[in-house]
Amino acid sequence: MSTALLQPRQMFERSRDAEFFDPSELQKQTGQPRERFVSVVLKELLDNACDACETAGVAPCLMLVVAHPTPELVALTVQDNGVGLAPATVQRILNFATRTSDKAAYRSPTRGAQGNALKTVLGIPFALGSPEPVVLESHGVRHRIGAALDPAGELHLDYTTRAVPEQPGTGVTITVPADALDRDPTSWGQAFALFNPHASVKICRVPEADLAMLTDRSRLWRFLPSDGRLPRCLAQILPR
Numbered sequence: 001m002s003t004a005l006l007q008p009r010q011m012f013e014r015s016r017d018a019e020f021f022d023p024s025e026l027q028k029q030t031g032q033p034r035e036r037f038v039s040v041v042l043k044e045l046l047d048n049a050c051d052a053c054e055t056a057g058v059a060p061c062l063m064l065v066v067a068h069p070t071p072e073l074v075a076l077t078v079q080d081n082g083v084g085l086a087p088a089t090v091q092r093i094l095n096f097a098t099r100t101s102d103k104a105a106y107r108s109p110t111r112g113a114q115g116n117a118l119k120t121v122l123g124i125p126f127a128l129g130s131p132e133p134v135v136l137e138s139h140g141v142r143h144r145i146g147a148a149l150d151p152a153g154e155l156h157l158d159y160t161t162r163a164v165p166e167q168p169g170t171g172v173t174i175t176v177p178a179d180a181l182d183r184d185p186t187s188w189g190q191a192f193a194l195f196n197p198h199a200s201v202k203i204c205r206v207p208e209a210d211l212a213m214l215t216d217r218s219r220l221w222r223f224l225p226s227d228g229r230l231p232r233c234l235a236q237i238l239p240r
Contacts, residue, residue: 017096017155020123021147029120035182037124038076042188044117045078045172050192050199052082052170060199064189067206073132074178076185080169084138087161093118094145094159123147125174132175133158140166 019025023034030040046062053060058081065077096119122134126147133146146158186203193201 018149018153020096020119021126021149021155022123023127026120026123026127034127037128038176038181038185039183039188041121041124041174041176042076042078042185043192044121046188046192046201048117049078049080049082049170050196052080052084053199056083058082060196061202062189062192062199063202063204064186065204065206066185068178069132069175072178073130073175074181074185075132075173075175077171077173079171082169084168084170085136086139087141087143090136090138090141090143093122094157096155121172121174125176128176128180130174130176135173136170137164137167137172138170140164 020029023037026037027033030037032040042064046064049062050060053062061081063077063079065075065079067075067077069075122145125132125134133144136143136145140163141161142164144158144160144162148156148158150156186205189201189203193199
């Protein structure tokens with residue numbers, strides 16, 4: 001008998017951080033197939049945005065922005081008028097060994113109940129094959145969050161921050177492959193407005209010539225519904 005068969009097996013350990021960036025693991029966490037990952041992200045971002053406004057005691061004014069930086073990619077931005085995520089909270093979210101949520105013990109029939117939604121939001125674009133980082137802006141800080149998995153399956157974050165003019169609320173932009181969309185993303189904004197009549201939801205499509213708006217939240221904020229004006233730079237505004 002070969003001596004190799006008699007040798008005891010070695011125990012190996014590796015971080016579970018990469019589970020938030022692996023398609024099969026994300027399917028288990030979200031309960032949805034890969035084909036619906038973009039819908040999962042939009043639903044969770046809209047849920048979080050509305051929750052943030054309600055927690056702050058302000059009427060939710062949300063915006064869903066759809067842009068096409070290239071024919072192969074779609075950039076989706078959800079903006080709210082809440083108090084915004086503090087930089088320390090964003091850094092806690094990037095610790096994938098913990099669950100960071102202010103509503104893990106709360107339930108609502110029209111809201112998500114993952115409790116780790118922002119962690120899956122960070123991982124899903126990567127799992128879908130997007131080369132672009134997730135961009136989160138709040139409290140005058142722009143967080144740029146990229147990720148890579150090495151051959152051993154270990155996660156390496158490419159995380160940078162920089163100061164930007166402070167604006168109300170939080171804005172999150174994800175970029176996904178266009179062929180990963182399971183439906184027109186604007187339909188999520190319409191559905192969310194239908195089931196949350198206390199919220200004002202605007203949906204806009206950004207012309208390719210004005211993609212700079214995605215990196216200038218001061219322009220985006222001026223056109224939220226609270227001021228009653230329509231942006232000239234947007235190709236389409238859909239009513240609630």
